Amino acid sequence: MENIQHSFDVIVVGAGTGGAIAARFATKNGLDVCLIDRKPRDQIGNKICGDAVGNEIFGLLKINHPKNEELSCHIKGAKLYSPNLKKCLSLIDPKQTGYIVNRLEFGQRLLNEAVDTGIEQFLDKTMALDLIYESGTVAGLKVKLENGEKTNFKAKIVIDASGFYSPLRKQVKSSLIEKNLSREDSILCYREIVEFSPKDLEVEDPEYISIIIDQEKAPGGYIWYFPKNESSVNIGLGAFMKYKGKVKELYTKNVFKKYIKISKYKILSTGGGVVPVRRPLWSCADNGIILIGDSACQVNPLHGGGIDPSMRAGYYAANSATSAIEKSDYSINELWGYNHRIMTGFGAEFAALDLLRIVLQTLSNDDLNFGLERDLLTGEEIVELSSKGGLNLSLINMAVKAIKGISRPNLLLDLNFLRIKMNEISKLYKNFPDRINRFQEWKEKVIGIYDKVNKMIVGTKKK
Numbered sequence: 408m409e410n411i412q413h414s415f416d417v418i419v420v421g422a423g424t425g426g427a428i429a430a431r432f433a434t435k436n437g438l439d440v441c442l443i444d445r446k447p448r449d450q451i452g453n454k455i456c457g458d459a460v461g462n463e464i465f466g467l468l469k470i471n472h473p474k475n476e477e478l479s480c481h482i483k484g485a486k487l488y489s490p491n492l493k494k495c496l497s498l499i500d501p502k503q504t505g506y507i508v509n510r511l512e513f514g515q516r517l518l519n520e521a522v523d524t525g526i527e528q529f530l531d532k533t534m535a536l537d538l539i540y541e542s543g544t545v546a547g548l549k550v551k552l553e554n555g556e557k558t559n560f561k562a563k564i565v566i567d568a569s570g571f572y573s574p575l576r577k578q579v580k581s582s583l584i585e586k587n588l589s590r591e592d593s594i595l596c597y598r599e600i601v602e603f604s605p606k607d608l609e610v611e612d613p614e615y616i617s618i619i620i621d622q623e624k625a626p627g628g629y630i631w632y633f634p635k636n637e638s639s640v641n642i643g644l645g646a647f648m649k650y651k652g653k654v655k656e657l658y659t660k661n662v663f664k665k666y667i668k669i670s671k672y673k674i675l676s677t678g679g680g681v682v683p684v685r686r687p688l689w690s691c692a693d694n695g696i697i698l699i700g701d702s703a704c705q706v707n708p709l710h711g712g713g714i715d716p717s718m719r720a721g722y723y724a725a726n727s728a729t730s731a732i733e734k735s736d737y738s739i740n741e742l743w744g745y746n747h748r749i750m751t752g753f754g755a756e757f758a759a760l761d762l763l764r765i766v767l768q769t770l771s772n773d774d775l776n777f778g779l780e781r782d783l784l785t786g787e788e789i790v791e792l793s794s795k796g797g798l799n800l801s802l803i804n805m806a807v808k809a810i811k812g813i814s815r816p817n818l819l820l821d822l823n824f825l826r827i828k829m830n831e832i833s834k835l836y837k838n839f840p841d842r843i844n845r846f847q848e849w850k851e852k853v854i855g856i857y858d859k860v861n862k863m864i865v866g867t868k869k870k
């Protein structure tokens with residue numbers, strides 16, 4: 408293709424929620440940016456999703472909140488149900504209030520606003536194939552253009568925002584970045600958007616998103632029922648990866664038939680996807696490369712929300728790239744500041760929630776019903792965990808829980824041990840080393856906490 412530029416300050420791969428924000432702020436900071444996506448322009452943002460996003464991120468980035476055709480409805484918070492549906496925890500905090508968006512329109516708006524900042528080059532239908540290295544540092548990309556031609560693009564820094572299946576993460580030459588993810592750390596989802604005749608049914612609690620944890624109906628994941636507007640819902644199920652090929656079946660049997668009880672409905676959209684539900688990658692950067700969003704496992708492990716963190720990370724990545732380029736230093740030593748920002752911010756929260764997720768996935772429905780009904784884990788605690796990544800439990804509070812949990816002492820002991828470990832890991836992440844030379848020591852401490860929680864799980868199974 409003629410007239411295309413081949414050399415940039417930054418190339419952003421993927422124009423989803425993370426990539427669009429990274430490209431927008433890097434351009435705003437004065438960098439020469441190339442943004443590419445393999446999809447055609449009018450399909451960017453068209454992602455199978457629950458479509459829920461909190462309002463906090465829009466204030467943080469000082470960008471417009473969703474409105475008009477991109478906004479489906481406002482939500483006040485989340486309701487978390489026990490498997491037997493007898494207990495409902497209301498999770499209401501500023502981060503949980505927000506929007507259900509029309510995903511395509513939302514993605515198109517983020518893309519258009521990014522392009523309007525004056526991005527040097529935006530190419531759709533363009534696929535990143537491989538990383539190019541020079542002297543051990545990422546120095547660009549091999550790409551396949553719309554016309555099928557393969558060519559090289561040079562960049563001082565590559566920002567990988569290419570989502571869960573990132574081809575770049577798998578090729579990165581790094582001892583810091585995990586190339587492959589464990590199957591246990593991802594959830595396979597299937598969802599439909601279903602429209603009812605408004606005469607037949609009003610959506611049940613249109614101001615809340617509902618989440619049901621049920622290890623039998625949605626093993627390892629959960630069922631969700633999100634209002635879209637007064638006459639339609641986004642309804643779906645997530646389960647362990649080992650249910651590949653069976654998730655739609657689980658959804659039809661355990662979700663659709665249970666919740667859509669009327670005969671007149673229209674299915675507006677169907678589809679599945681995978682969400683990483685673990686703490687962020689050990690390192691979300693290395694020499695010449697920064698990873699953001701799903702590519703870096705920056706998704707809330709408890710509810711799978713990744714729109715907000717991908718946008719946050721896009722913003723941090725743009726700022727880190729700018730300061731690295733100002734100093735002409737694209738090494739991991741300079742880019743470490745991005746890691747520090749991620750790990751001491753939502754990384755601390757996600758590491759604590761990752762431990763909670765791992766333990767929740769091993770509990771039976773009986774344990775979950777008991778634990779939630781007796782308030783061994785309350786809505787307030789989950790909100791505190793989600794907003795601070797840690798818990799302040801008073802002795803009185805612990806004593807009250809001990810009395811309530813007396814008929815299941817092992818469950819109570821496990822949950823208390825988990826609380827302690829969640830607080831420990833959160834503190835560790837908040838003290839993430841500001842220099843790479845203390846990273847190994849820090850990493851070993853994190854591994855130590857995971858080992859202890861895993862030993863507790865194995866011990867509980869043996870009892």
Ligand SMILES: Cc1cc2nc3c(=O)[nH]c(=O)nc-3n(C[C@H](O)[C@H](O)[C@H](O)COP(=O)(O)OP(=O)(O)OC[C@H]3O[C@@H](n4cnc5c(N)ncnc54)[C@H](O)[C@@H]3O)c2cc1C
Pocket residue numbers: 420421422423424425426443444445446451452454455456457458459460533534535536568569570571573574596597598643679680681682699700701702706711712713714715717
């Ligand atoms: C079923 C489901 C429900 C979800 N529900 C919610 C929810 O309700 N709320 C929430 O916050 N999060 C939700 N998530 C998670 C959320 O969708 C993601 O975390 C978020 O979209 C991550 O954004 P991203 O920019 O990292 O990646 P993506 O949005 O996946 O964007 C990646 C982009 O990269 C492009 N790309 C990929 N490979 C290449 C390549 N080789 N070359 C060029 N371009 C490439 C893709 O075309 C795409 O446009 C859900 C996910 C799933 C699967």
